[in-house]
Amino acid sequence: MAAAILCFMWALTVAFGLANLHYSQATSFRNVIIVGISLFLGLSIPAYFQQFHSETSLILPSYFVPYAAASDGPVHTGSPQLDFAINALMSLNMVVTLLIAFVLDNTVPGNRQERGVYIWSRAEDMAADPSLQAEYSLPRKVSLCFSRARCFGA
Template sequence: MLTGKVGGFLASIPEVMVAGLLCFMWAMLTALGLSNLRYSEAGSSRNVIIVGLSLFFSLSVPAYFQQYGISPNTNLSVPSYFQPYIVASHGPFHTTYGGLNYVMNTLLSLHMVIAFLVAMVLDNTVPGSQQERGVYVWSERETARREPTVAKDYELPFRVGRVFRWVKWVGL
């Protein structure tokens, strides 16, 4: 009984409002992801190249995989968020194992997966100092204690922190 009413309420929300909320949500998610770079040196050519290549490959590799999703002689129009699932069954990755084909075609057609993989591999293979990588903050306990933004990032919210005063900050 409640499910029908909630579904009716959600269906009554205008599409323009839903689109606006989705834009706001994705903007906040992107800003949160980029805020993790605040400890690293933004002007370092190493970091600029890693971020640039991650963004480039996260846009180009899924586009290559998604071209296999719909054959050109059909009039089928599919929303972009369904593309990875269509690509999964007949994408460019082919082995004798059907399950592996499905998983690899799906993962390699998702933008976030490609960006994560490229950034992780490059960040861990391209040489750079601790200051360039931004790991100097967590390398020494005293540095992490003195840095107020690190403590603020990992503390509990105000009212929750009052209830759980006995909880220590992890690692310090």
């Protein structure tokens, strides 16, 4: 049961992430490079951090490895809490991939179409395009309930 819920949550996270990409240009060399570097480093950096887990006789499940690596990781700042937090976060694939993709997307030059932000550039464009209104509006039955409710001022 727990595995099914975990699979569903991962699928939902991936679906939401990919749904946001449909506004950007997938064939742009800039975007292909950003996704490739993010995925490569998102797998490589946590593998490096996870090799520092303590040598115990316990056999840990794979989802506990980042937390075991956090206590003996390569980052040593002098503050045990900060060391644990940085080593734990850098041992997680999703966190590293998110950080690298965020930094690259905001630092590598590209036009608004490549970045996918042109769609949110002007509110009047969004109000004029009926397909966007359909995508971002409430379901019909829910909007009818809200329109009938006087406490919402609709």
